Amino acid sequence: MSAATQASNKAKITTPADREIHIERIFDAPRDAVWRAFTEPDLLAQWWGRGNKLVIEKFELERGGHWRFVEHSADGAHGFEGRYREVTAPERVVQTFEWDGMPGHVVVEHVTLEDLGDGRTRIVNVSLFHTTEERDGMLHSGMEQGLNESYAALDKVLAELM
């Protein structure tokens, strides 16, 4: 991908309902590669933390299993955790998401990998919050920049897999 194309390849973030965030982004990689980058801990650790060191404390990738990641950034350690509601290879994961800084505020993420049939994959992530206030708090937390940094790092991981 050219630098110009990369620069414009931002995630599309919309709010179709008052407690939801809808995210879409197309990746230049087949779905099986994207699935690997989401489910193999050594690959996940390379992009999820946006280039920061990521310690994967728990990664029980099955229905009912727990996950917990700690991102070590310049401003300290940030823990994130949740539980898997559904894991359907290679296309769908439904999981909860909670940041240590706001314990007990739980988002449900529905992540779908769509095979576009031309060697590309669209990631669709629909997040459901308990309240609109929690949704808006996430939107104003710097989420968009962090997400695009993670996805740019994922582009690199995928390029190396191919």
Added chain:
Amino acid sequence: MSAATQASNKAKITTPADREIHIERIFDAPRDAVWRAFTEPDLLAQWWGRGNKLVIEKFELERGGHWRFVEHSADGAHGFEGRYREVTAPERVVQTFEWDGMPGHVVVEHVTLEDLGDGRTRIVNVSLFHTTEERDGMLHSGMEQGLNESYAALDKVLAELM
């Protein structure tokens, strides 16, 4: 309390909003005693499981802490867990609640102990679900009977504390 009074002392369960369950029940005990029954593991284990054996695997009663209880009933072991959002003695706990049988379906419970000023305490528990379907699933799960069994067991624990 007479047997007749006890028999009529069922929790009042209402659904004031489409994703909420509102529960109220008055206990013949001062608030400090009710708080102890909610926060001391050996007391909690006597009523939370409705007379069934309750194994308290985690009980980190502070903001950000986790809890996990396993109830051993005639039909097997049932795990429940969550995380504390707020712990304000002796009046308020906000926590998440999740049953292993439906992992990733998370309820937020706002539990308030109201001192009625006459030696009695009203417990108010407002639960917020992500969806109305999850709320209705809880209502149809036998929740009301289980709740009243737990609260009857709590009556006994409180009577012994006084």
